[in-house]
Amino acid sequence: MGEEGNRAREEPALVQLRITEPEADEELTGDREAYMASVLAKYRRNLVERTKHHLGYPYNLDFEYGALSQLQPFSINNLGTPSSRATMLEKNEYWGYITNCGTEGNLHGILIGREVFPDGVLYASRESHYSVFKAARMYRMDCVKVKTLVSGEIDCSDFQAKLIENQEKPAIVNVNIGTTVKGAVDDLDLVIKLLEESGFENRFYIHCDGALFGLMMPFVKRRERLRHKFIGCPVPCGVQITRKTHINAVSRDVEYLASRDATIMGSRNGHAPLFLWYALNRKGYRGFQKEVQRCLLNAHFLKGRLRAAGIGAMLNELSSTVVFERPQDDEFVRKWQLACEGNIAHVVVMPNVTVEKLCVFVDELVRVRSVWSSGGEISPPCIAAEVGRENCACLLHLHGQ
Amino acid sequence: MGEEGNRAREEPALVQLRITEPEADEELTGDREAYMASVLAKYRRNLVERTKHHLGYPYNLDFEYGALSQLQPFSINNLGTPSSRATMLEKNEYWGYITNCGTEGNLHGILIGREVFPDGVLYASRESHYSVFKAARMYRMDCVKVKTLVSGEIDCSDFQAKLIENQEKPAIVNVNIGTTVKGAVDDLDLVIKLLEESGFENRFYIHCDGALFGLMMPFVKRRERLRHKFIGCPVPCGVQITRKTHINAVSRDVEYLASRDATIMGSRNGHAPLFLWYALNRKGYRGFQKEVQRCLLNAHFLKGRLRAAGIGAMLNELSSTVVFERPQDDEFVRKWQLACEGNIAHVVVMPNVTVEKLCVFVDELVRVRSVWSSGGEISPPCIAAEVGRENCACLLHLHGQ
Numbered sequence: 001m002g003e004e005g006n007r008a009r010e011e012p013a014l015v016q017l018r019i020t021e022p023e024a025d026e027e028l029t030g031d032r033e034a035y036m037a038s039v040l041a042k043y044r045r046n047l048v049e050r051t052k053h054h055l056g057y058p059y060n061l062d063f064e065y066g067a068l069s070q071l072q073p074f075s076i077n078n079l080g081t082p083s084s085r086a087t088m089l090e091k092n093e094y095w096g097y098i099t100n101c102g103t104e105g106n107l108h109g110i111l112i113g114r115e116v117f118p119d120g121v122l123y124a125s126r127e128s129h130y131s132v133f134k135a136a137r138m139y140r141m142d143c144v145k146v147k148t149l150v151s152g153e154i155d156c157s158d159f160q161a162k163l164i165e166n167q168e169k170p171a172i173v174n175v176n177i178g179t180t181v182k183g184a185v186d187d188l189d190l191v192i193k194l195l196e197e198s199g200f201e202n203r204f205y206i207h208c209d210g211a212l213f214g215l216m217m218p219f220v221k222r223r224e225r226l227r228h229k230f231i232g233c234p235v236p237c238g239v240q241i242t243r244k245t246h247i248n249a250v251s252r253d254v255e256y257l258a259s260r261d262a263t264i265m266g267s268r269n270g271h272a273p274l275f276l277w278y279a280l281n282r283k284g285y286r287g288f289q290k291e292v293q294r295c296l297l298n299a300h301f302l303k304g305r306l307r308a309a310g311i312g313a314m315l316n317e318l319s320s321t322v323v324f325e326r327p328q329d330d331e332f333v334r335k336w337q338l339a340c341e342g343n344i345a346h347v348v349v350m351p352n353v354t355v356e357k358l359c360v361f362v363d364e365l366v367r368v369r370s371v372w373s374s375g376g377e378i379s380p381p382c383i384a385a386e387v388g389r390e391n392c393a394c395l396l397h398l399h400g401q
Numbered sequence: 402m403g404e405e406g407n408r409a410r411e412e413p414a415l416v417q418l419r420i421t422e423p424e425a426d427e428e429l430t431g432d433r434e435a436y437m438a439s440v441l442a443k444y445r446r447n448l449v450e451r452t453k454h455h456l457g458y459p460y461n462l463d464f465e466y467g468a469l470s471q472l473q474p475f476s477i478n479n480l481g482t483p484s485s486r487a488t489m490l491e492k493n494e495y496w497g498y499i500t501n502c503g504t505e506g507n508l509h510g511i512l513i514g515r516e517v518f519p520d521g522v523l524y525a526s527r528e529s530h531y532s533v534f535k536a537a538r539m540y541r542m543d544c545v546k547v548k549t550l551v552s553g554e555i556d557c558s559d560f561q562a563k564l565i566e567n568q569e570k571p572a573i574v575n576v577n578i579g580t581t582v583k584g585a586v587d588d589l590d591l592v593i594k595l596l597e598e599s600g601f602e603n604r605f606y607i608h609c610d611g612a613l614f615g616l617m618m619p620f621v622k623r624r625e626r627l628r629h630k631f632i633g634c635p636v637p638c639g640v641q642i643t644r645k646t647h648i649n650a651v652s653r654d655v656e657y658l659a660s661r662d663a664t665i666m667g668s669r670n671g672h673a674p675l676f677l678w679y680a681l682n683r684k685g686y687r688g689f690q691k692e693v694q695r696c697l698l699n700a701h702f703l704k705g706r707l708r709a710a711g712i713g714a715m716l717n718e719l720s721s722t723v724v725f726e727r728p729q730d731d732e733f734v735r736k737w738q739l740a741c742e743g744n745i746a747h748v749v750v751m752p753n754v755t756v757e758k759l760c761v762f763v764d765e766l767v768r769v770r771s772v773w774s775s776g777g778e779i780s781p782p783c784i785a786a787e788v789g790r791e792n793c794a795c796l797l798h799l800h801g802q
Contacts, residue, residue, distance in 0.1 A: 133653075278437065342656070
């Protein structure tokens with residue numbers, strides 16, 4: 001499938017076109033302008049169409065930034081150390097910046113961990129985002145993959161066993177606040193408790209991958225995490241927050257900029273903070289709270305509808321990611337832009353995903369599903385290993401167990 | 402100074418403001434909308450003002466993307482392997498993608514070098530961009546700094562000596578196509594010749610940091626490099642190009658995306674390729690050629706005006722970066738957004754920098770300079786070490802040598 005958001009691969013109209021040289025007389029006739037306008041119009045129609053059926057990836061497509069279009073003509077590039085940004089944080093001991101994407105946040109957080117503990121071992125559950133393992137390769141760190149529970153959460157008994165195996169080296173731990181596929185939230189308190197009990201006191205560093213739920217979490221349960229995807233923004237970006245005391249480990253003075261280089265990317269898209277500022281101001285705390293509650297309700301609604309239709313489905317607590325049996329029709333998967341892994345697929349219920357959209361989706365899934373079974377009896381596949389027996393709709397688990 | 406492009410630190414109006422919570426009745430009265438509109442209007446005026454006096458950093462601010470504003474409302478996020486993009490390249494053996502900025506291109510190119518030669522030593526001239534040395538630290542690579550000539554080019558005799566000292570390990574070389582401060586172009590052919598003569602045949606990897614000049618170079622001399630800054634684009638971005646045969650060394654399959662992860666950042670701003678496509682199509686080869694020629698001419702004009710005013714100044718061949726004595730007035734430096742290093746400052750002559758703007762700049766510099774000398778005789782500082790004796794305007798070098 002290979003696409004997230006509106007991935008350009010699906011839009012043959014624009015990006016695969018060669019750059020063509022303007023003819024000398026085109027400037028006079030305006031033919032070139034007309035040609036480009038027609039390509040853009042086609043691309044726009046395609047984006048409208050794709051946006052209609054977007055379910056599989058955690059992007060809030062429900063945004064409106066009309067007032068910001070006046071700034072589009074400006075080059076806004078943020079360089080050097082983003083100290084002034086820290087004023088958005090409440091306490092003096094934090095430092096943060098707006099990244100180009102979630103991967104950059106993970107690269108930055110894990111790099112700080114390595115600079116604080118140069119011989120530290122990176123621990124991450126096997127359902128962590130792929131950028132966590134990429135960071136380990138890039139930074140030449142020892143990396144230990146920890147097992148997960150059926151829910152997708154880190155398996156803390158395996159974590160403890162792995163800690164004891166590597167007791168001589170400090171621990172750098174990636175904790176997921178909403179895993180990519182199942183939306184599982186690792187138990188941060190338990191992770192810290194195990195570290196302390198296993199003799200790692202003052203020898204551990206934790207990076208929280210806030211992913212999607214970092215921003216939703218404060219509205220369902222008190223945790224200090226912050227991420228962006230929920231906000232809905234036309235450019236990818238993220239928020240990285242760390243302790244001020246650690247940031248010097250990755251900073252270097254750059255005379256040319258008369259500033260310090262403390263981020264991963266030198267240049268940062270200056271439009272992204274504008275979008276975030278605009279959205280945060282328009283919606284406010286109460287606005288976000290309402291949206292998060294609606295998402296969780298809608299996710300429960302979707303899970304209920306799927307189960308009622310005899311389809312295995314799981315929804316983690318605090319999560320708006322509904323995991324269910326993988327549709328066997330690639331065309332259907334592409335149309336709804338579902339992300340699949342093994343026997344499962346998921347829908348991430350974002351603010352722009354309405355109950356009506358979910359109904360259309362389930363109805364269509366039920367319809368195509370009966371086609372796969374050639375009109376005969378539908379025998380749901382067993383996905384107990386992926387979602388747990390209680391969430392599986394196969395004949396064995398539906399009635400027995 | 403700490404700013405490049407329109408760095409937000411200078412705009413107190415927007416980013417340093419706290420996010421304020423909307424009052425319950427604001428939604429009804431529209432007060433919130435009015436407040437935000439006034440903040441944005443102030444920010445916009447500030448950007449207009451900053452753009453007027455932008456000289457020090459290599460951004461082409463002369464762009465017009467009116468037709469693209471219709472796409473601003475869409476979330477366009479490119480993930481996975483950007484294979485389809487490769488169609489913009491002429492030959493099958495190349496692979497490339499559009500990055501978030503120049504730093505990402507350097508991080509990517511050097512990472513490939515390390516994966517091809519895991520025990521390779523990174524060689525980079527001391528005037529290379531800071532992200533090159535950051536990459537070495539991040540990737541835990543041995544890194545050898547090579548001396549530079551007065552022009553800013555890599556000192557090839559020092560390079561050869563360093564190669565011989567480290568002969569047992571493969572060489573990964575960063576070659577600059579326009580250094581950050583002096584706009585110097587390293588001699589790629591000579592670098593390759595030295596590597597082969599020093600016993601590194603088939604044991605070296607070269608990353609070219611195209612920086613600004615990568616894109617200008619094809620229009621002044623035949624070299625196959627491509628970069629972005631010259632194009633003029635409202636978001637930072639870059640182009641990374643590498644050999645297809647090498648890209649597998651840094652790629653991993655990601656089932657969730659049903660694609661391969663081959664870039665540094667997972668998400669890539671999908672608007673950036675649109676801006677590039679639009680600009681390339683509108684201007685075409687001839688359009689860029691004209692712009693590059695105008696920039697080089699204007700840079701020569703600026704250097705001539707500075708020298709005529711008794712100010713030491715240097716302009717490298719093939720370069721539009723004019724280096725000159727550092728103004729002693731911080732206010733002046735800030736106003737014109739000049740980048741300074743040690744005793745020198747520079748102006749990067751981009752397409753949006755006109756002869757008129759340069760005249761205003763030189764006139765003002767001459768005026769404030771006479772203020773520094775308190776109306777007495779101006780004694781130009783010696784900057785021969787930075788720009789060479791022939792470009793220095795100090796009393797010793799101006800007349801004697």
